[in-house]
Amino acid sequence: MNVFQGATPTPRRRNTAVALLAAAASLLSITAVWAAEPLRNLDAATWKAFAESRQGRPMIVHFWGLTCGNCMVELKDWGRFAAEHPGTEIVLVNWDRRNADRKRMGTALTESGLGHLPSFALADGYEEKLRFAVDHDWQGELPYTRLVAGDGSVTTFSGTADFTKLTQWLDGTIKHYD
C-alpha cells in the first residue's frame, strides 16, 4: 500500500472547544518558554532508552524541519493537538541537516506550544545512517510521522497530518492511520 495515503489535509473543525484549547495551548507555549525541554542529540543511547521507557504505550514521533515550509505551517496545529491530548506521548525530531540552528528550533517549538515535549535534533547534522535505521524506505521528505502502537507496530505517513485521523488512531477506533 502507499505510505503516502492519508497525507491529504482535511478541513479542521474550529468549534468553540477547540478555540478554547488553542487559547490554552497558547498559554502553555508561553509557560514553555521558561520550561522548555532541551533539544537532545538524536543518538542511539538516548533514543533506545527513550523508546524502551515508553514500551506498551502509543507514541507519536513527528519529524519536522525549519527548511520545510509545510512543516512550519502545521507546527502550531501539532501544538493544538498536543494540548488537546495532554496524556499522549508526542516526540518531536528536528531533521534539519548541517549547521542547523538549535536556538531557532527551540523558538519554533515553544512558539508552537510544543516546547514542553521531548525533542531531538540530529547529533552532527548528518542523517543518512540514522534515516536508514529509522526506516529503510524513508527518503527524508518532511514532514514525516511515525505512529507507534502499544503493541509496537508502526504506521508511517509523509506530509501534513490529518488530526481527526490521529485522534481516531489514539482512541483505538482505527488501527492504522491510513
Next chain:
Amino acid sequence: MRKYLLAGASAALLALITAPPAAQAHNGHHHGPATACKTTELACASVVSTTFGSDGKLWLVWAAGGRISVASSTDLGQHISTPVMLPKTESGLDDGPDARAKIAVGSAGEVIVTFATRDEKYNGHAFITRSNDGGKTFATPEPITSNSPSQRFETAVITPDGRAFVAWIDKRNMAAAKKAGIPYEGAALAYAWSDKTGGKLETATIARDNTCECCRISVAFDAASEPVVMFRNIFDGGIRDHAVIAFSNAGKPGELHRVSDDDAKIDACPHQGPTLAIGPQDVYHATWFALGRKLKGNYYARSEDNGKTFSTPVHLGRTGTQTSRPYVLATANKVYLVYKSFDGEKTDIELMTSADAGKTWDAPRVAASTGDESDHPLLVADKTGNAYLSWMTVKDGYRLIPLEPQS
C-alpha cells in the same frame, strides 16, 4: 501498510550511531569529524559543485566555515588552486539538503557563481557574482533581484554567446497573495538573463506560478542553445509532479510539459530535485524522485519531441537500498546516469550507461563507494566528452572519478 518493530529500529540505530566518526585524508586534504571541521577548506565542505571550462580546467565551488570558496584544478582534482573566498555574507548560507552554491564557466573564460543565504526569518536570498579575470577575483556578490521575500535553488548557465541565464524558485507572488488574502500554493519559477556578455542581470520575471518550493531545479541547453528548466510543478489539485519549460522564442518561457504522472498529492518537502540533460538530436533525459500515489521512488524517462511527451518511466535502483539522488549527463556518444545506494553502512554510487540515447541501458555497476556520509553525486564532462563523477564524501574527501578508461 508496512509495519516495523520499534525495538528493531532502535537496535539498528544503536549499531549505526555508535560507529566511530570518520577521520582521514584524501589527496592531502585532511578531514576530521564533521562536527570538528569548521574551517573554509575544501575538506570541511558538505557540498561541492563543479564544472569544466573550455580549456579543460576543473572549477569547484563549495561552502565551508560559513564562506563560499572557489578554486580550480588543471589535473582533474589531484591538486586544487589556492581558493578565492567570497565576502562573508550578512546572513548564514543556505545549507538546506538540496541547496548548494553553483558555478558556470563561459567559453571566453568568464566565471559565474551563485549561492543563497537565509535570514533570521528563514527567507532565502540568492546572489550572483562574476569574475572576468579567469577566476582570480570576483565582483561583490549582488542579489539576483532587487526585491523578493524569498529565493532559493538558483541555477546559472552561460550561453555559447556569453549571456547568463539564471533560474530559481521565488516566493514574491506567494507573499503578495498572502498579503491580499488570496490562496497561493507553493512558490514560482523565476528567471533572468544578463543583458549582454558579462553584464548585469535584467529584471527578474516569473515564468510559472505554483511550483514546489522545496527542491532544486535543473537547467540544460537544447540543440538551439536555449535553456530548458526541469522543476517540481504543482498541477491542478495540488499534484506535485515534474515539468519542463523550454525558454524558446527569444528567451521567453515556452509551454509547460509534464514529465510524468506520479500523482504526488502530498504536502511535504521532498528535498530532492530533478536533473535534466539534453543529448544529440535534442533527446531529453530526465531523472527525478517520485513520491506519488502512482509512482514512488527514483525514475528516468526520455523525450524525443522536445519534452512534449516522455517515455514510460524506468524505475532506478533496488528496494531496500535507499536509492536516491539520481543524476544524468548526456555526451555526444553516451548517456551516463548515477544514483546513490545505501546498505546501512556503505554508500555506493551506481552507474548506468546508454549508447543509444537512453533507449536501453547496461546493468548498473558500482563506480565509487564510501563508508560514511556523502554529498549528492554529480556528473560533469569536459569539452571533449570525457565524463566524470564529482563526489564529496566525509571519509574520502573530494573525488573526481573518470567514468571511462582515460586514453
